[in-house]
Amino acid sequence: PVQGDAVTLTVTIVNNGSAPAEDVLVQFVDVTGGGSEPIGLKQTVERIDAGQSATAQVVYDTTGKSGERRIRVVADPHQTIVETSEADNEAAAAVTVAPPPLANLVALETNIGFNPAAAKPGDEVQITATILNNGVADATDVAVQFFDATGNGSMPIGETQVISTIPAGASGVAQIAYSTAGRTGERTIQVVVDPNNLLREADENDNRAVATLAVQPPPIANLVVRATGIGFDPAEVTNQSTVEIYATVRNAGTAAAGPVTVQFLDVTGGGSNLIGEPQTLDAIGPGSSAVARVTYDVAAFTGGAAGDRKVQVVVDPTNRVPESSESDNEATATLPVAKPSIANLAITSGNISFSNPAPVEGESVTVFAVVRNTGSADASGVQVQFSEVATGTQTAIGPQQVIPSIPAGGSAVVQALYDTTGKTGEREIEVKVDPNAFIAEERTSDNTAKRSLTISPAPRPNLAVLASNMGLSPLAPTEGESVAVRVAVFNHGQVEARDIVVQVMDVTGGSAVPVGAPQTIARLVPGGSATVQLPFDTTGKQGDRTLQATVDPNNFIAESDETDNVAMKSLFVAPPPTPNLVALSSNVE
Structure with a gap:
């Protein structure tokens, strides 16, 4: 069934006792999610003879119910009928209710447009929003609200727009006029579909989208002075000199500025002493610059002492000129004042x-x-x-x-x-x-x-021996036999190794007895291998023996890995055959 359908629930009640049952009450209950909601009234079956059955029905309204629903049926819920067993009076079953077909309205940033795309202050901008319906049902009377959400605000733009119908899989368009008067910079425009959630949808999380509208600022000046624009003539002075300080003031704005006041200060050591009178520049056009000058008597400020002087230039100190930025109206430069010659x-x-x-x-x-x-x-x-x-x-x-x-x-x-x-x-x-x-x-x-x-580490050889590379012949010797021990040595490194010593030891029981003399491999190229062989005398060495092969036992060869130079192999030496003399009474005459 689909959500909203009326579903007929039917249950068959069996009387497997030996006597008839009369006036049998049957209760249907919705127990989904641990609940207990009766479905309709209790049904009454007049009589169920022994060994017979009867059915009861009820209508189940699935409105507002979707997904898997658990239905429990209880016969004789009040236990008014005497039975041989009360443990089998309940049963439960599941019915899956499909959700109803729903619309799904979607607002996307890419579907919000502006005309003109780059507005000037005072322009009326037409905002267009294309709303998608990617659901499976039509949507009618779709409300669309536009907001100016700049700076985390939420100011409605005009009245709520209504799209009469957006068919499933189609789209609709809403438009609104937006005045940029008094508004500049980047404006955040938000589009909200069905703002009051009056329409049921498959997903309510995609009903909002934002886009940015750029509104050009009005023409305004921006006076700028930089440390690189402050100069001294002469550039190097003594503590008795008189210096001309000049500062280039640039108008980086879009409107002319003037007249412009420029003030020079000696701010050495955290002070603030005016140098001469404030200078006045005539109008500075947008993108243009002008130079202000003042005479600086070094001795008057230094008292005859040497050391650098900090000179600050302040443009428009009283902020009389409207500007797009006031943060670039000051700059400081250093005037070197001669001091004793010294190296550094x-x-x-x-x-x-x-x-x-x-x-x-x-x-x-x-x-x-x-x-x-x-x-x-x-x-x-x-x-x-x-x-x-x-x-x-x-x-x-x-x-x-x-x-x-x-x-x-x-x-x-x-x-x-x-x-x-x-x-x-x-x-x-x-x-x-x-x-x-x-x-x-x-x-x-x-x-x-x-x-x-x-x-980087130098390329080195890497000598390796494994137990699987140790061979013994014969594999099951008898005490007294000589066992040929063969050891295969590999070079997994990047360079060859020379004069490679291989030592075989009998390490049974924690001892370390050499098996023959150490063997020497003249050279091993990268990726190469070589085998050494020596005999192992098993005389007096019955039982389990452990042989250990060690490559480069004294670590004379520098390797990229020293952990794979030792391998062990086990060997069982059987006792020699012995005679057994037997005397029997039956053999005595």
Whole structure:
């Protein structure tokens, strides 16, 4: 049945007793999901003779009921009839009720359109939404509500639109006019189908969609000053100089701005002291720029002291010019004021390089370091120490190098040879300039730099022996027999191995007795194998024996894997045959 159908439920009641039953009540109950809902009134069967049966029926309304429904039938629910057994008066069965055909209305972002697609402030935009019905039933009187959901808002756009009918598998269109007056930027437009859930649908989770409408902002200026647009003439001064400061002010907006006030400040050390009078620039057109200038008496602000001065330029300090952004109206630049000449040795990780950036273990790598002197004085006798840093410890890479001289503003290259033998993985190389602080500098925080070097493992052989590669002949010897022990050795590595020693031991009972002399394989190429053979004397060695084969027992050969160099084989040595002399009384005469 389909949801909403009236289903006739029929039950056959059997009387398998020895006496008739009269006025038999029959109750139908919907027990789906653990419930207990009576279905109709109790039915009465007037009489059921012994060994006979009778039927009872009731009509089951499936409205609002879908899926598998559990129906229980109870005969004589009040137990008013005396029976031989009350345990078989109930039975249950299932009936599957199919859901009714439903529409399914769908709103998608891709089905929301705007005309014009890029609006200007004040434009009226026609919003069109195509609503799909991918259900199996027609949908009528489909309500569609448009909202301006910008900034998490929910402002209705006009009245709710109604599409009279959307057939199953078809679509309908709703439109609304949207005024952009007073609205700029990206507007979030939301379309909601059947906002009050008046229509039953197969899925209520796809009734909403949002799309973005771009509304161009109105023309407005945007005054910008950058640190790169602030200059000094002359660029380098002493503490007694007079300097002309100039600042380029750019209008990055879409409307002209003017007049424009520009203010210069000395903000060294967190202060804020006005430099001269505020300057005024005439109108600056969109995309254009203008230059403001002021004279700066360094001595008046420094008191004769040396050191950098911080100069700030503020455009439109009182915010009299409307702008699209007020965050780019300030910039600060540094005016270098001469100070005593002093060197400054510096190195960064970018100044460290390697002759081979991807070495293999065992190769020697030349480490190069470019040491710069960013100070104002030459530096002589510059010591440089190369080190490897690992787990908090430093290991020097060769002796300290000495650069005879690095002129102010110049640089020099120094190098050291780094042996990668026995070192794999990521290694951290440190270069420290003037490690003993013999040279007076502006600062020492930039005297050390580190750079990582990844060293790949060197290709190695991999000697392997397995129990399955050990052969014994004969397999079941008798004590006293000589057993030929054969051991196959494989090289699973990438390079050949030479002078490979193979040792066979009798390790029965935890002992370790050599079986013959160690055997030597001259060479094994990658992927190759070789077999050694030696005799095992079983004299005095009855019972279970364990033979162990070891390749490269002293680990003289460096391998990529040392875990597969040992294999064991078991051997049972039977006792020798012995005579048994027998004397019988019957054989005595």
